[in-house]
Amino acid sequence: MPQTSDFYRYRELDGSKQQIRLARLLRSQPVANTLYKRDFIYCELEIFDMNTAPEFIALSYTWGGPSDNRYIAINNKLLAVRMNLFDFLSAFRADEANTQYLWIDQICINQQDTAEPFGDSYTYVQGTLGHQNYTFIGDEFNFSFAPAQLFSNRIVQNLTGTAEGGPNWVELLTGCGVEDGLHNPRECDVQLWDFAYAGANTFEEAGFTPLHHNHTVSLERQIEQFASYGSPALESIHLNKKKALVAIWIGINDINDLVSTQGKNASFAPLYEKIQDRVFENVEKIYELGYKNFLFMNLPPLDRGPGTPNVNASLVASFNKIHAAHANDFQSDHKDVKVLQFDVNSVLNYVLDHYQDYGFKNVTDYCPGYNQPDILTNPSQYGCTDLNTYFWYNSGHLTSRTHEVMTKALKRWLSKQ
Structure with a gap:
């Protein structure tokens, strides 16, 4: 043998x-x-x-x-x-x-290495068959797709191809879709099949975490879509599930929306437990499909965002602690699985504390012309320096440069696991 x-x-x-x-x-x-x-x-x-x-x-x-x-x-x-x-x-x-x-x-083509990310706007990539500014493929009104549709889809890289004004962490991690233009995931050395949806919460519940738009696909629905259509399609091209990396970064909308729906004086820990119960109920569904490698990302320092953030450092730390406990439990319950937990929060807090070492000039505000078509070539017209000198892309997102810095740390960390 x-x-x-x-x-x-x-x-x-x-x-x-x-x-x-x-x-x-x-x-x-x-x-x-x-x-x-x-x-x-x-x-x-x-x-x-x-x-x-x-x-x-x-x-x-x-x-x-x-x-x-x-x-x-x-x-x-x-x-x-x-x-x-x-x-x-x-x-x-x-x-x-x-x-x-x-x-x-x-x-x-290295058919063995693939990444399947889920989450929200920090993780979504634009696809030619996706809802514009929200997803790689489909939306809540166009939920199903055939394998041929998935494989004809292309990653779009331009100023609006992500929520960061350039490549985001999953593109930088895989090297798939980084350059401007259209990219076939199957031609990438590490194939990127992205099912994240911008604006997604973990699940929809009126008065708790409602949909941001009627077309939004929550994490729960992303995984349902993946189980019904995405995974069977990838099986048809002989995806090696035991080597695929399932990456999940969710919670940025959940933690902010809970402040809005429950009030700032609510007892949030039980609410975060409810969120994480649902996250890992759905992770279990991916595991049952045969996937064995999971990467979980915790919340970035949202408390240090531009303006007056909805959440403070204590709430972010509480959310992250509960998330980590659930990820640890998932690992304990599944000895055949590799669970990786990357501490985004610590990495980016360090970058904020030493921002000049990374070439950033502004870590408290963002360029008001961030979404203008000529922002990359003429930032001074909007009273801005180069976008790469900003930590924040807008009021709720990191710049592509910040994603690059974070992904370098992630790659170093992954190489040691």
């Missing part, structure tokens, strides 16, 4: 460059190895910069069912492919005239 060390592990592409992996079929077995049969397909997989890559043939189509597998050898390590791809490679190799490099999505 093959051991874990026998299987191919992808080398990461350099996120600072435009790079591509290309495969080249070998005519003979490169080294003697009793693990492999003589009729194996042997390939070399190489990384090239796009501007210096050799000519290649691109091939991409539906590769068959997940139970219909054969192994090939990539750089003398095993990689599972579908039977009809194996047949194609066998036929291609049989013709000695075929010496070209190949780009085949099932081989050249």
